[in-house]
């Protein structure tokens with residue numbers, strides 16, 4: 001399947017503006033070439049963008065209400081597959097194919113307060129949440145950890161959040177700010193964290209230690225997740241009647257292909273949704289950016305290119 005087919009039903013947009021945020025982060029704004037409005041989206045949504053040879057997911061930085069443009073901010077990753085470099089080469093007037101916005105990191109409507117924790121380029125969905133909170137008159141506080149001179153969208157965040165923005169450029173001040181905010185939130189606060197995997201794990205671990213319930217913790221890795229090798233598990237395929245062992249460091253998709261069980265796929269990094277398989281028994285360990293939180297919680301489907309199993313065995317409808 002081609003990327004064009006993958007994004008069928010998507011939108012052909014034009015680059016309206018390219019703005020350097022930092023030496024390595026660039027914001028790109030897309031508009032409808034005919035000047036029309038774009039589909040609305042919920043805060044924390046992302047777009048799949050076909051650029052260069054591949055398709056990548058980027059968080060939208062707007063609030064999502066009645067958008068006349070879509071903006072994303074892209075960190076150039078020198079060691080990546082080239083997707084971010086291709087995005088950085090875009091110039092005003094270029095045309096790109098994008099998906100409709102997809103939601104996987106929605107603010108909770110029942111929250112009384114939103115505690116937003118951003119690490120590095122993980123600020124992008126948080127900016128969307130902060131903008132939406134300001135528009136809806138909802139209370140939000142943010143801790144933004146960034147390397148000196150690598151803070152993106154800082155002026156907008158200062159204007160949106162004023163004293164409710166805590167900026168940290170070293171680990172010590174971040175740990176202190178995090179401990180202070182985690183232990184002083186009113187009842188009904190929901191925590192959202194986005195950033196590198198290790199950053200998110202440490203924030204979530206700190207919150208759990210302080211007694212935050214899982215239902216009030218929300219996380220999204222930026223871009224393609226940094227995936228560890230994972231634990232070995234077994235996939236029992238009910239229609240084929242075979243069992244496939246998946247060792248650590250091998251994806252379920254690769255193991256299935258090794259057993260001559262074909263699964264349609266495209267991005268092989270958990271963003272396109274092509275490699276969805278139905279789960280009949282067992283608990284998937286979701287590591288994709290495609291499924292919504294509700295879909296992940298249901299455990300009925302999984303993206304076999306990146307996701308694994310929390311149980312020793314998964315039963316799949318293959």
Ligand code: FES
Nearest residue numbers: 266268273275305
């Ligand atoms: S192949 Fe794209 S999500 Fe798995």
